Amino acid sequence: MVKTLAMPPQYIPDSSPQGSPGGASQAVTLEVRHLKAGYGTTPVLRDVNIKFYDTKVTAIIGPSGCGKSTMIRCLNRMHEITPGASVEGEVLLEGKSILALDPVELRRHVGMVFQRPNPFPSMSIFDNVASGLVLNGARNRPLIAERVEDSLRKAALWDEVKDKLRQPGMSLSGGQQQRLCIARALAVEPRVLLMDEPCSALDPIATARIEELMLGLKNNLTIIIVTHNMQQAARVSDYTAFMLTGELVEFTQTQQIFTKPSDKRTEDYITGRFG
């Protein structure tokens, strides 16, 4: 059921090697230009150019170590917190360079969900969702409560937790914890949601719930998901980017990349010849 929903509309095939899938005329939320990043003297990303569109899900696939995670960590400047990390190039959030923004400010617009569910252990379910607001100085309790309920509903968790909001976030199951983390990221109302292999620690049922959730969320968000799972990319995304050794090999509509990839390396990866 998820699969049919996920199929993107048909577009004219794009011939440009990287950058933007042609024919699309949506608003660009994030634009990456000549992005180079690395750790110490080891380069991880070599000159990546890509655009992410509003109300679309973009999947980033590629073998381990190809720089997928590093790339999305550059988008909310989490890459910089790693000691020895370096970054070059430009990332524009709605036309404005994110390097000119304060990283703390930027991260309120570009939320992130991590590989493993990581609710704050010292906080209740409610406080976890409210944390982004409260820790940024929100005082208005009714408004916070409203935003918490709204976020939990968007994360399809409200019905499961509405009677135990005061219990610790860690008391939930793994899949619920991950949806709690999604609700926590949504509560600050970001423009972009980065998801770094959000289902890699979850079972298939919990994974299906998160995938379903993403399809509802993209209506007013730009979602970028890094995944190892090509079926998942095919199910949830409108666009897919294939990365290899720090380079963007191919970026186009998901259906096209999985049916008629234009690059030999993409085809080899998708058909399981390596990776």
Place this chain on the structure above:
Amino acid sequence: MGGYSMRRKIVNRLMFALTALCALASLSTLFFVLGYISYRGLSSINWAFVTRLPKPIGETGGGIANSIVGSAKIVGLASLMGVPVGVLGGVYLSEYGHNKTGFCIRYAADVLTGIPSIVMGLFAYVLVVIPLKHFSALSGSVALAIIMVPVVLRNTEEFVQLVPHTIREAALALGVPQWKVVMRVVIPTASRGIVTGSLLAVTRIAGETAPLLFTSFGNPFWDNGWMNPMAALPHTIFTYAISPYEELHRQAWAAALILIAFVIAVNAGTRLLLRPSTGVSH
């Protein structure tokens, strides 16, 4: 083959017996100490003993109330000074101390932990007693606080370090400034370990005698301030035990029992605090 297998079984049993014996020996020491102190001290403990001041030698019915209150005051003030410094220093080491400065602080703290407590007493004597020109409760607290800081520091660092990196990242990714991530997310997550370690450090300094010898000095009377000599339980036990009077020996045993009861109470309280209460089972 049979002989070899037999030998192996015998060695196995012997090793088991040896380890069990050693485990038993360490446990029985505790019970022996507890039992003997109770045997010698319990008979002397009564309401008057814990509520009255010491009486001159020859009179009966003297108590150690001033030592109990003195210990509470000296240890309390030492904790007020030592715990915040140790905790915040430990947080620094864990969060910002992955450099040369951090290495030096860590190394210094480890050396400091190994310095004999009587030396710390001497240090507090020079630092507080000499400038103020007389012994004081304050100087005792300073000596105990100095002993406490490196212990709390390293313990706090260890527990803050245990907070998974992913928790910090989650908070940073929400657009929370780093100092708030530390204060509102990391420290609360590590709070149990921090509290436990700090309480254990309190029990450790509560039993220190040597640093008080030439700082708080001891005093057979009440004192309501901080600037005069003050009695403390371990110090009173020491002076009573080396006195030539049977009555004071008896009181020293009773005072030791009270001190040990305090240490055990804090330890047990810490255990209760450490019990997982994640709410999963409720």
